[in-house]
Amino acid sequence: MNLTDIDAWDADSLADLASGLEGMLVAHRVRDLQRRLAALRVAARDDELQVRADGEIRAAVAVADGHPLQRQISELSAQASELIAEAVLVGAEFDHARASVTAHVSADFRDNVTRVNKDWRNLCSGGQAEIVKNAPELIANLDGIPAAVRDVANRARIDTERRRLQDDSIRIQQELQREFFGGRLSNTGAGLWYAQRKLEDLDALEELLREDADFVLVMMDMRSGERGFAAVAVGDPGTADHLSVTVPGLNTNVKDSMRGMALEARRLRDEAGRQLHTAGRGHEKVCTIAWIGYDAPQMTGPGKFDVGRASLDVSRGTKARIAADALSSFFHGLRASSVKDNPHFTALGHSYGSLATSLALQRNGYVGVADVVFYGSPGVRAREESQLEVAAGHVYVMKAEGDAIAGFGRFGGDPSDRSFQCLSTRSGYSPDGIYRERAFGHAEYARTGDNGELRMTGYNLAVVIAGLPERAVLA
Known part of the structure; x- marks a missing residue:
């Protein structure tokens, strides 16, 4: 040697x-x-x-x-x-x-994630602690590593990533000063714009994590995409009996969207827990996850034609196909790192995120999802439950009045016209006797109404997450 x-x-x-x-x-x-x-x-x-x-x-x-x-x-x-x-x-x-x-x-892809988890468990506690302390970047976003460990590793990386992006911004500004016309004839300025947006993403994440001790930073990736990627869980995915992952669509990004998604996830977690309690299953734990793990189509950007670019992106499936591999890996990692023998998984796909979700369930083998809800969907790549490896009667669709995106049918037709179960989006009383307001338009599905209660759509999401679909209100 x-x-x-x-x-x-x-x-x-x-x-x-x-x-x-x-x-x-x-x-x-x-x-x-x-x-x-x-x-x-x-x-x-x-x-x-x-x-x-x-x-x-x-x-x-x-x-x-x-x-x-x-x-x-x-x-x-x-x-x-x-x-x-x-x-x-x-x-x-x-x-x-x-x-x-x-x-x-x-x-098999599943075996790779399982091997990562096995390798981690085989390390002594001292070896695990050494990696988290000295090399958190190795495991922070590695599917198969327990979410609680990834949370510690990702929080430890926030300042390091901020310094890196600040250095990148300074370097790009210096390049712009050297270029003719201040970089107007190159893409250098776009790099500066995206670096600045990622710094804003980090600030938004740090502020969000201070709000609630139950928030778990399962993923934080400021390198892979044009915008920052992140996944925030409410509760510990590793010990939960019921887990859901929400995938968003057009115009979602960490800075502008993660806080709203995390708060919606918390409300869904709380309602699912309440429903389990009334069903005599209050000992079962629920974890809900907001996942922005891909570059969703964006209407804003550093260029003059970003609106046109977003329209093109949202009419094609390219970004959804890229998201599908990452989402599939994420599901496999959650299952491999769970301490439960058979946790109940629900996939929630909103808007363009429903297309990404439908593709993820058909990638890299069975990911272990038991229930799926598509809402505000412009179309999915599946005509029947078996294509998604989900049991008959366990794929649900919600299409609110005034939602111009739902039913667009760009990707394989309107999912509400399929054999999937359609859940109510109208106002009325849910089986627990609570009045629920309707959802209207494209954005109200998981939000609360003026009375402070989840809308009928949010209630339906919660009971499916809880593994109590018999309590859902059908359309």
Whole structure:
């Protein structure tokens, strides 16, 4: 083993999910070794010293005993020896992880998420704590890691991500100053606009998390998309008996939408819990999750034609197909990291998010969803429950009066015209004797009415989440 072997390692090949948590941890160690080796070489070059492959540090000319450079050579030699000694240990781990990638490259997607969870559980508590403290970015958004752990890791990353985005903003501003016409003839300005929006996303998340101790930051990704991604749970997904994931559509983003979605999720959680209590099942726990894990079509942006771009995006399925893979992985990760034997999952798709949800349920094997509700849907890619791997009678649709998006039928037709069960959106009394206002238009489904109670649509969402669909009010 020598220093050139460290150079030859390809850490990126191990960062692939197929290698599981083991590969990601080894990749982190390899990158750390490579970073330290690069720093050693820079320090040597500054003093006109050579670093040989075997770790020997040589000066270009003879150095007399007692010369200050001798101390530097001694210190750098010790660092090089330490790197080689660590590399011997990491090398064995690297070879094992690389073999694991080859062995599992064709493994089922569900198996990969399960392996991540198994790898995590096999780590001692000290090893887990070390990763959360020293390398939270490795696990913060890794499906299969328990949500409570991801929450700690993501909160720890907020300041780091903010500094990175601030540095990006400064760098882009400097580039704009160097460009002709201030960047008007390039896309550099767009990069600055998106970096600034992500900083606003971080501020909004931090403020939201201060509002309620029950909020769990399951995901925070400020790198993968044009806008920031996040998922906020109300309650602990790992210990819940009933879980729901809400996927939004057009114009939703973390800064402008996450707080409203999280508060709606909290109201749905509370109502589902109340319904379970009246059913004599008050011991069962409910967790509701607001998921913005993709670049939803946006009407606003850095360009002059963003309205047209959004219209094009929302009339096509490209963004929904990208979202589907991420959402499918998210569901698999929730199931793999649950301590419950068979938690009850409900998928809630609103607007364009209903298309993404319908596609996710058909990706990467059975994701374990028992009930699905599409509301305000412009269309879904399914004609019957079996295509979504859901039992007959467990796919529901809501279409409110005045909702111009629902029934648009752009993606496979109007879901309310299918064999799916249609739930009421009208005002009236729910089976628990509470008057529920109607939902009108595209945005009121999960909101409360003027009387402070969930509308009929929100009530229907809550009883389905609670696994009490027999209490739902049909259209």
